[in-house]
Amino acid sequence: MSLSHLIQHRGKAEYFLSFLLHEGRKLCQGNVGFFFISHHGSTMDRSLEGLGTKPMVSSSFPFMAVASTLALEACTIVIKYTHVITQPFKRYVEIGRVALINYGKEYGRLVVIVDVIDQNRALVDAPDMVRSPVNFKRLSLTDIKIDIKRVPKKKDLVKAMEAADVKNKWENSSWGRKLIVRKKRASLNDFDRFKIMLTKIKRAAVVRQELAKLKKSAS
Known part of the structure; x- marks a missing residue:
């Protein structure tokens, strides 16, 4: 706040x-x-x-x-x-800033800002996509930044992302882990959700049994 x-x-x-x-x-x-x-x-x-x-x-x-x-x-x-105000803002729109597309057909894709077109749009690129302009409203900036020049070649971009270990950094971040779990849940079918429900019921039963044992030993 x-x-x-x-x-x-x-x-x-x-x-x-x-x-x-x-x-x-x-x-x-x-x-x-x-x-x-x-x-x-x-x-x-x-x-x-x-x-x-x-x-x-x-x-x-x-x-x-x-x-x-x-x-x-x-x-x-x-x-x-x-502790009223948090740490200074560190995520800036800049060349090499890794961002997440938060809306549209490319939702959930991790991209890199390779150029700033104007005050509303940035040119983004990724190893598995065609370079294209995206509105800033559809980008969520991450803490990851790679060292690249303005509008680099695709091979230079891939090399820089591999050198910065972007994929592992993102997957190990709390933000990345949440999105991975959300994506897995969305891909489940009815039977998978049923099995998860049974697992939760069994786990809750084990917890109740252990808690009852602790209460009994304490008394």
């Missing part, structure tokens, strides 16, 4: 902002001033005034907290301490 989303929850905002101000001033020995953007006259605006802050009117960024230039370092420390 981002800082702006947290502040939109008005019930939690006053407590969080008071904590942020207190910890920020303590860490910086009172030499830092915090500024918050809010709708003028709103409940959030009045809460900020009660905390001794200086609200600024803004219509494009409602209820978003920002720090002044002098407060950037302190704000970073406070955010890490409270």
Whole structure:
């Protein structure tokens, strides 16, 4: 959850902002001033005034907290301490970024961005597909990145993917494992699902028996 989303929850905002101000001033020995953007006259605006802050009117960024230039370092420390904001964003649209197609005929295919066409589309390629443009909305970026030049030849792309061990990295990631399990479940027929159901029933029976033994020995 981002800082702006947290502040939109008005019930939690006053407590969080008071904590942020207190910890920020303590860490910086009172030499830092915090500024918050809010709708003028709103409940959030009045809460900020009660905390001794200086609200600024803004219509494009409602209820978003920002720090002044002098407060950037302190704000970073406070955010890490409270664990409100996650680690910095590391997945960028760039040459060599491995992505997953999340919509359309190629759904579930792992591709590599080989060129950026415009602000909406990227040229993607994979060893088993024809190079084609894909809208960014249909791409889910992964943490994997390979070292390639812009629009490489197919053999160079395959060589770079093998050198980076893309397939094993993806299959061993939590995201990849979930998709593999989901794909296997979707490919099951009725009889396979029936066998899985029987296995679950047997497993539950064994668990109940062992639990009963433990309860009996404890008593």
